[in-house]
Amino acid sequence: MARLLAAHALLADGWAERVAIDIAADGNITEVTVGATDEEAEYLPGHLVPGMIDLHSHAFQRAMAGLAQDRPPGRADFWSWRQRMYGLATTLGPEDLWAIAAALYIDLLKGGYTTVVEFHYLHGSPEGGSYEDPAVMSLALHEAAQEAGIALTLAPVWYARAGIDEEEPSPAQRRFIRPLDGYGEILARVERLFRDDRDRRIAAAVHSLRAVPPERLADFLAEVDRRDPQAPLHIHVAEQPREVEACLAAYGARPVELLADRVDLGPRWCLVHATHVEERERARIATSGAVAGLCPTTEADLGDGLFPFAEYWHQRGIWGVGSDANLFTAAAEELRLLEYGQRLQRGRRLIATRTEEPHCGAALYRAALAGGARAAGRPVGRIAPGFRADLVHLDGDHPLLAGRAGDAVLDTLVFAGGAGGFVRDVMVGGLWRVRGGFHADEERAREGLAAVVRRLQT
Ligand SMILES: [Zn+2]
Structure with missing residues (x-):
């Protein structure tokens, strides 16, 4: 069981502030609470959206x-x-x-x-x-x-x-x-x-x-x-x-x-x-x-x-x-x-x-x-109980996002975001896979791809 506390989260019926998200060990979201004050939860200062x-x-x-x-x-x-x-x-x-x-x-x-x-x-x-x-x-x-x-x-x-x-x-x-x-x-x-x-x-x-x-x-x-x-x-x-x-x-x-x-x-x-x-x-x-x-x-x-x-x-x-x-x-x-x-x-x-x-x-x-x-064919795409905890945390420190709120954030992501432009952290099934824009295995994976690409040239 884990608990996140997002400063801003995109829920099915719109943006909400101070959203606590409870995640079971199986990676499903069990509860979503708006206006939470939990000090124990992992705090996410940026905008949280479904992956x-x-x-x-x-x-x-x-x-x-x-x-x-x-x-x-x-x-x-x-x-x-x-x-x-x-x-x-x-x-x-x-x-x-x-x-x-x-x-x-x-x-x-x-x-x-x-x-x-x-x-x-x-x-x-x-x-x-x-x-x-x-x-x-x-x-x-x-x-x-x-x-x-x-x-x-x-x-x-x-x-x-x-x-x-x-x-x-x-x-x-x-x-x-x-x-x-x-x-x-x-x-x-x-x-x-x-x-x-x-x-x-x-x-x-x-x-x-x-x-x-x-x-x-x-x-x-x-x-x-x-x-x-x-x-x-x-x-x-x-x-x-x-x-x-x-x-x-x-x-x-x-x-x-x-x-x-x-x-x-x-x-x-x-x-x-x-x-x-x-x-x-x-x-x-x-x-x-x-x-x-x-x-x-x-x-x-x-x-x-x-x-x-x-x-x-x-x-x-x-x-x-x-x-x-x-x-x-x-x-x-x-x-x-x-x-x-x-x-x-x-x-x-x-x-x-x-x-x-x-x-x-x-x-x-x-x-x-x-x-x-x-x-x-999967229960994804929503921050709601019963859905997978597949989440993208956008970079709240990015100068273009810092002062923006609500749907203007998604407009910025879509029209001004490049490869990974605003994506800071990514969670799949309750586990963080990307943190601070980096993936723990990316260096090894890139070397693996490079070896294949090199072999294909020769
Ligand atoms: Zn195709």
Whole structure:
């Protein structure tokens, strides 16, 4: 049992002063008291907010952050980037993945994320065969999360075929592709491992309708529901115009329509990169309660396009953000670019606001907490009894925050915070993982990542 006393805390119904937070040994918040005077509690002088949820990450891609910015032969687009990414994907073993992910997860914590959702498809060996333990790459992510102390929702990805029109998998895809029973084995192994761990959650994913034929979705769902009928379900849905065209040509429907016709689209689903949607598809996502998984920095880097966020916001659709290819590791960067994309396109400011939510950064932050928690399938995103003690303590000594109060603090965090800019301390499941801007294992983790990056150059 621990007790914190926050000078200012963001609660579900707004900011409050002198907030005592009781945390049980299992890492859950048991009681929240406003206006407390407890002298025994650990005092936090800055602003305390729920940690952000990173709803979409491919940890391994961190090793190529900053690369693939040089001209390929031919057109430079998502597909040429994918070739570079495949090159990386064929070189990494479990130890490499562990080292990359451990360093990344520490950076994510320092960037204000307390949960990461891994959309994980590097299942087989680099040559494409099976490891003796088919879940060894999944376990590497779990162990990296343990090292960093970040909470993890792991979504093993089912990847059934090379693409809609492609017969032969590329060498990299061979390690992604598993038969459904092989995929089920990975799910089962991870589900057993996570069962009693409150900082872990099993989810499941289909890579895309490119990689999983729509007629196999029912089999996939049966395989998942057999193990956990509540597991969150993730998919890359409409990232590129070319995949929308291929989907239309093969099935006579756009991907979001096709998915919504085939499954019970609802709060269990997270539709990542719902970038290329028509009005009726956007409305279908918004009314279903599914989460739109938006990854603004990666979508910008890949030239994916802009999700119609202003309309979706107006429809009160649920959404959250993901660091995806992990070029950036601060939650504020994703929220800011999401809003800025709309401002640049529309020639006006403050898109993500409403009469009752006039502060843009605060409105973005609150909405992304709610959507992220849904996509992660965990009791997070709120400072309230029954929720995890996943908390971010902002630096009260920072000159920009010193005199500010209430939602202006979140506006400052989102629009003026860089990588770790205002993040001082980070707690996950009742344990401090970042203190004073530092993580105890960061030096070791950075050396591990550097060794992998160096090896990849040679
Ligand atoms: Zn992705």
